[in-house]
Amino acid sequence: MPTLDITETNYHRLLKRQIRKSLPPELAEHPGMQDFLLSVNQAYTEFQDDMGRVELILEQSSGELFKAxxxxxxxxxxxTEEAALTSKRLEEVVRSITEVLVQLDGQGNIVYLNKAWENITGYTVAESLNRNWVEFFPDSAEEINDILDTEEQNIDTTVKLLTAQKKEVWIGVSLSHQYVGEKLIGYIGTFSDVTERINAEKKLKSYMRDLERINAELDQFAYVVSHDLKAPLRAINNLSEWIEEDISHLLEGDTKDQFRLLRGRVHRMESLINGILSYSRAGRIKTVRERFMLKTLVDDLHDTFSSKKPVRFLIEGNQDLVLETERITLTQILQNLISNGIKYNDKPEVDITIGxxxxxxxxxFFVGDNGPGISPEFHERIFVIFQTLQARDEVESTGVGLAIVKKILDEKGGVIRIESKMTEGTRFYFTWPKNDRKETETSLKNNPFQ
Known part of the structure; x- marks a missing residue:
């Protein structure tokens, strides 16, 4: 292997410095040493390249991290701005709520209240927190302790509160239990000012008592007046009969008819008085609810009517139907409708259909007849008291029966309508609620015959 001059070899700069300082010339020129130094130089060079790449990667990553x-x-x-805005809006909503939002701990101490508490009670939220809520309802302390001990999940009651201005107000309390596992940790719910409602209920009860008293007085007055009116009518009737008997040998022709008309008018007046009494009581007098089979009621009605013409009753409907309702009142309605179907019938044979x-x-229900029919322009008029379609000299009538029917059905929440064809007959349809709840009765009026 050729010997390399250390000064001519392109070693790493750090390696060159160490060679100059540490290696004697004879060792630097050794062939093995030259290979070793070349390997070390290559390692340094590769390390420097790796460090350069790492620095580049770090520089790029640092830029990306900075952007991120x-x-x-x-x-x-x-x-943060959105949360602050939401918090502000939520706070505004809570402030605008007229009901008191309340949270209590397990001992009934107040943990949270909104500003509505100050508006209703006059006490500030700050001075009310951490106080037991019983302190604000001293007159209802026993009741409050009882409702807090209840096992029911929801608590609803009304208690009296004395405001900071020493004014009595009624508070509607609605609370729910809060649990962690099976442990009760407190209550959460609302307080609301129901003073106006309580005062209105008290007034309503007072008005109802007054109304009941007035109705009782009116009933007594009506009976007294009717008795006083009927007494002279009976006297007139009796006197006319006595006079007719005394001078019967002198009466003839028109005179006899006039005596007959006189007594007829007396009887009509008495019937009108009875009709007015019945109308005044219609719907107001509560009757006992009974359980009965409808067909037995219809059979009883059939036996009560008599007529110079033959009368046939037809039944359409489930004859085993059992009702639990005010039998007397329902009978009164059916009786009036059947009576009209017979009284005003112009056919030689009377057919009454009940279904x-x-x-x-x-x-x-419906009650139909085969009579002369009722013209459409009279379908509303016939329910007005004292209204009749025929002259009273032709058919004796007070014009009260259908008015009583309409009044009873209005009170019970039912409705009545007519279907009629001239010369062929008339049907009266009416609805009869199964219960006495006014909300159900009112809803039926919107579409009673759907």
């Missing part, structure tokens, strides 16, 4: 860090800083700033269907919330 700048982007993350921008995103963090945006999210019914049912759904989940109501029954629908």
């Amino acid at each position: 860090n700048r982007e993350l800083s921008r995103i963090a700033k945006e999210k 019914w269907t049912e759904d989940d919330t109501r029954f629908e």
